[in-house]
Amino acid sequence: MSQKGSGPRGLPEELPDPLPVDVVDNHVHLDITREGDEPFAVADAIERAAAVGVTRLVQVGxxxxxxxxxxxxxxxxxxLLGGIALHPNEVPRLHAEGRxxxxxxxxxxxxxxxxxxxIGETGLDYYRTGPEGIAVQQDGFRWHIDLAKRLGKALQIHDRDAHADVLRILDEEGAPERTVLHCFSGDLAMARECVERGYHLSFAGTVTFKNARGLRDALTAVPLDQLLVETDAPYLAPTPYRGATxxxxxxxxxxxxxxxVxxxxxxxxxxxxxxxxxxxYGPWGAPRSGQTA
Incomplete structure (x- = not known):
């Protein structure tokens, strides 16, 4: 769809049909509002998600x-459970400011x-950070990997235009036991490499896009026990809501x-x-709604 049915927040007004079993949105940014949108209260976001069987969320700052x-x-x-990190594009900026x-x-x-x-989202983003920031960004990725391992936390990875270096640095540093490729964007070959390493792959609305045949091919390589789903909200609304918040x-x-698929x-x-x-991520300890079996 285009933005059909979008309300004043830019959000689709109609809820999808509820899922038959409760699930987790394992990557959402409730602190971020798209330009021109009205704020979406956290309690409202949680309530509307629960109404369709999305009863648990990982909020990422x-x-x-x-x-x-x-x-x-x-x-x-x-x-909610939390994920926190300095985004790959934040690390060079803070470094340049001496902070x-x-x-x-x-x-x-x-x-x-x-x-x-x-600990996430951390990783590499060569789309927005130029060559002068790459070394600092890679050092930042290594720092986050070490933190996740020291604290026994899962690692969520942001990877944009940096597939080979992400895998190389994970190999060099030793990936945490629980490593997630957030909003997976690689091809079939990369998916197979990640699966072999024991990583979890999380798919967002991009997998529904008409031009995402390669991503759907990658999805077919992932065993059910290594799959996760996410929104990356407020971005990447799935078809038929593409373009909406x-x-x-x-x-x-x-x-x-x-x-x-x-x-x-x-x-x-x-x-x-x-x-x-x-x-x-471990147990939420949150009330559950809907069927769980």
């Missing part, structure tokens, strides 16, 4: 303001929180498209995603 937001939100809302060490110290203090279960309550559109029934995929999420 990837700059200092986002980290502070995340720590406050996970204290208030049991449906990187201070930011790392604040991040490490926040990461000790029991409900922060993820994304939100966790649109996960059913992405998950049903994934089930079609994999030729598995929707309840089976839901159960796998739910079980994988709790295996990677």
């Amino acid at each position: 990837c700059d200092l303001d986002g980290i502070r937001f995340t720590l406050a939100a996970i204290d208030e809302h049991p449906e 990187l060490d201070e930011a790392y110290a604040e991040l490490e203090r926040g990461a000790a929180h029991e409900r922060v279960r993820v 994304n939100a966790s309550y649109l996960v059913p559109a992405t998950l049903r498209a994934m089930a079609g 994999l030729t598995v029934d929707v309840p089976t995929l839901c159960r796998a995603v739910s079980e994988n999420s709790e295996r990677v």
Whole structure:
């Protein structure tokens, strides 16, 4: 769809059909609002997601303001777990301002929180960071990998135009036991390499796009026990909502498209995603709604 049915927040007004088994949106930015959108209250976002069977969310803060937001939100809302990091594009900026060490110290203090279960999104982004920032960005990625391993947290990786270097640095540093390629964007060959290494691959609305045949091919290489689903909201709304603001309550559109590609029934995929999420991130301890079996 175009933005048909979008309300004043830029969000689709109609909810998708609920999923038959509760699932997790394993990467959402509730602290970010797209330009021109009205704010979407955290409690509202959680309630609308739960209405379609998305009962648990991983809120990801990837700059200092986002980290502070995340720590406050996970204290208030049991449906949320937290992921915090300095985004690959934040690291060179903070370094240039002479504030990187201070930011790392604040991040490490926040990461000790029991409900922060993820160090991420970290990784590499060669799309927005020029050659002059690559060395600092790679050093930042290594720092986050070390933090995740020291604290026993899962690692969520942002990888844009940097596939080979992401895999190389993970090999050099030794990936944490629980490593997730967030918003997976690689091809079939990369998916196979990640699966062989034991990583989890998380697919967003991009897998539903008409021009994403290569991404759907990559999806077919991932065993059910290594699959996750996400929104990366407020970005990357799935078909048929492409162009609208994304939100966790649109996960059913992405998950049903994934089930079609994999030729598995929707309840089976839901159960796998739910079980994988709790295996990677641990229990939420949040109220659950809808069917779980």
